[in-house]
Amino acid sequence: MNRMYHKPFFDWMNLALDAELAPPQRAELNTHLADCAECQSLWEALMAAHGLLQAAALAQPRAGFAGRFKARLTQQQRSRPRMWWGVLALGFSSLGAAALTLPIGLGFLFSAVRLAQQPSASAALVSGFNALTLFAGAVGEALLITAQAVTVTALAQPIVWASAIGALLIVVAWALTVRRLIVGAPVR
Amino acid sequence: MNEPELIAHARAGDEAAFTELVESYQSAIYNLCYRMLGDAAEAEDAAQEAFLRAYSRLSSYDTTRPFKTWLFSIASHHSIDRLRKRRLIWLSIEDEPLAPHPALREQTPGPEEMSVRREQTEVVQKYLAKLAPDDRRVIVMRYWHDMSYEEIAETTRATVSSVKSRLHRARGHVAEMMRTVKANPKEESTPRRAMPAPVKG
Numbered sequence: 001m002n003r004m005y006h007k008p009f010f011d012w013m014n015l016a017l018d019a020e021l022a023p024p025q026r027a028e029l030n031t032h033l034a035d036c037a038e039c040q041s042l043w044e045a046l047m048a049a050h051g052l053l054q055a056a057a058l059a060q061p062r063a064g065f066a067g068r069f070k071a072r073l074t075q076q077q078r079s080r081p082r083m084w085w086g087v088l089a090l091g092f093s094s095l096g097a098a099a100l101t102l103p104i105g106l107g108f109l110f111s112a113v114r115l116a117q118q119p120s121a122s123a124a125l126v127s128g129f130n131a132l133t134l135f136a137g138a139v140g141e142a143l144l145i146t147a148q149a150v151t152v153t154a155l156a157q158p159i160v161w162a163s164a165i166g167a168l169l170i171v172v173a174w175a176l177t178v179r180r181l182i183v184g185a186p187v188r
Numbered sequence: 189m190n191e192p193e194l195i196a197h198a199r200a201g202d203e204a205a206f207t208e209l210v211e212s213y214q215s216a217i218y219n220l221c222y223r224m225l226g227d228a229a230e231a232e233d234a235a236q237e238a239f240l241r242a243y244s245r246l247s248s249y250d251t252t253r254p255f256k257t258w259l260f261s262i263a264s265h266h267s268i269d270r271l272r273k274r275r276l277i278w279l280s281i282e283d284e285p286l287a288p289h290p291a292l293r294e295q296t297p298g299p300e301e302m303s304v305r306r307e308q309t310e311v312v313q314k315y316l317a318k319l320a321p322d323d324r325r326v327i328v329m330r331y332w333h334d335m336s337y338e339e340i341a342e343t344t345r346a347t348v349s350s351v352k353s354r355l356h357r358a359r360g361h362v363a364e365m366m367r368t369v370k371a372n373p374k375e376e377s378t379p380r381r382a383m384p385a386p387v388k389g
Contacts, residue, residue, distance in 0.1 A: 010356070010360070011352075011356060014352075014355065014356040014359060014360075017359070018330075018337075018355075020337075041367075042363070045363035045364065045366060045367045046359060046360065046363045048363065048366055049359055049362040049363040049366055050359065052308070052311070052312060052315075052362070052366070053312065053327065053331040053359075053362065054331060055308065056308065056309065056312045056331065056332070057309070058215060058216075058219045058332055059218065059219045059222040059223065059228075059231070060215055060218065060219075061214055061215065061218040061231075061232055061235065062232065065210070065214045065218065065232070065235070065236075066207050066210045066211045066214060068232075068236065069207065069210050069214075069236055069239050069240075070203070070207050072236055072240060073203060073240060073243065076240060
């Protein structure tokens with residue numbers, strides 16, 4: 001039998017189960033079911049499924065659901081201020097990390113530029129490069145010379161000092177915030 | 189207080205009013221989560237979470253819409269989100285074993301009826317677990333909560349024709365699974381989507 005022929009009947013069977021099928025279509029469906037064994041078998045299977053689902057009971061929560069909800073709501077509301085402190089601590093941490101990284105990075109960059117402008121330091125770097133390629137022992141010496149030059153230059157820059165002090169203040173504020181979070185009243 | 193009054197009080201921050209609403213809808217929301225997730229403990233957590241979300245979003249609730257539909261929408265979307273997360277972990281939610289609900293076991297009076305009901309619950313949950321989450325949601329809303337096509341469409345943010353199509357397909361799939369089990373009683377499970385369209389064409 002042409003399967004296309006059955007399609008509307010499958011929809012009609014479902015509509016009939018949902019009490020949404022108009023009487024003329026219902027009559028037509030009944031006529032078809034009487035003639036078509038395949039659809040009759042499907043109709044019986046659908047009715048069985050419908051019956052099983054209809055008979056299934058409503059699952060109930062354990063007693064005291066509303067009480068547990070109330071406790072959870074209270075807990076959520078108590079933890080809200082702590083959440084704000086957490087956000088604040090995270091903000092301070094990020095600022096602290098940036099404040100620590102920025103002056104070091106800037107200082108290094110600034111010093112590197114200065115270093116490049118100083119013939120002795122450039123020579124040290126070149127010497128270091130040569131040493132690296134030629135003698136492993138000379139590498140340490142070249143790095144030492146470079147590090148000294150970087151330190152001297154960095155210490156001479158006021159911006160590096162100002163940034164370091166700013167970073168220190170932020171770190172202290174962050175530590176105090178974290179301490180307040182840890183020492184603060186625990187949430188039950 | 190009636191429901192609109194309770195909602196108005198809850199929106200004004202009255203927790204007690206909202207707790208009354210929780211009491212009214214706890215069974216419906218819990219059942220929806222349980223039928224969707226198939227696990228009593230997870231259903232409890234999901235239902236609680238759905239109510240918490242509803243409470244925090246009360247200001248966005250459109251009072252011209254039925255409260256039940258709005259609540260069901262939050263709970264069903266939350267359940268589907270959980271299923272998706274679970275799927276990421278287990279890859280397949282279809283093979284997940286679903287335990288019968290303890291409350292359903294406790295409700296039964298006699299041992300014989302208890303056994304029959306337990307068996308029925310297990311069977312129903314097994315079939316539900318084999319449906320796609322969106323199809324399962326439509327079946328649960330239709331059969332356990334007597335929602336109309338229109339109400340389901342509003343809750344799931346779908347069209348009525350898509351709801352009909354999902355419901356018909358899901359019911360057809362359950363029917364086919366039942367038929368397969370009847371034909372092979374020893375066979376516990378059937379491949380997913382054994383019946384994408386029961387009578388094609």
